[in-house]
Amino acid sequence: MTTILHNLQQVQERIAHACVHATRDRHSVALLAVSKTFGPEAVREAALAGQRAFGENYIQEAVEKITLLRADPALAALAPLQWHCIGPIQSNKTRLVAEHFDWVHTIDRPKTAQRLSEQRPAHLPPLQVCIQVNVDGGAAKSGVTPSEALALAQTVATLPRLQLRGLMAIPEPAPDFAAQYAVCMRAKAIFDHIKAAEGVDGALWDTLSLGMTADLEAAIAAGSTLVRVGSGVFGHRHYPAA
Secondary structure, eight states: HHHHHHHHHHHHHHHHHHHHHOOOGGOEEEEEEEEETHHHHHHHHHTTTTOEEEEEEEEEHHHHHHHHTTTEEEEEEHHEEEEEEOSSOOGGGGGHHHOOSEEEEEEOSSSHHHHHHHHHHHTTTEEEEEBOTTTTTTOOSSOOGGGGGGHHHHHTTTTEEEEEEEEOOOOOOOOOOOHHHHHHHHHHHHHHHHHHHHTSSTTTEEEEEOOTTTHHHHHHHHSSEEEOOOEHHHHHHOOOOO
């Protein structure tokens, strides 16, 4: 058994156990395999093992992988891979994101949303998007403040080539399950508040992108529908030297 296949099975078991403990349907939580800094061969291995959704932080690196893997004959007979942008988006990279990705989790400014909408090719379906909320005020984290989240969601909902789907958050690391759960519940409260608000289609507001390798159990207990796992699937990440 390959390491990635084994890791995927282990992560899926963690998700299943967390759903049992939270009294949730196992199918209510999806896995996003975060493949940033890992080469196309690692993504290919995960895809052949059944993983379909992949998250990328670095736009140029991601576009190269997406282009290469879309032409891979071994993957051609399988269901298409789904690519999620989960990193910050500079203004000069919005066109690449609009042209190559299926999802964006990191909208934290109306200007970014507007550019993505304008640059989304007409032959592609609307870009599925989440707003990013800095739920606990982490100084190094992107995202709007909780008080600004509803207004941003209402603005994004009006844009024609985007489909607003939900909220993403990256809480600061917490020391134990109780602390992780508490901050995740703050994100869930914001999610529920926006879902019930005017100007947002509550039926399509269905994605709470919350939880990573270290805290996925707490995130699922709090209501996450999409956990983002990188090292738990691909192993230790090596960042290039500056």
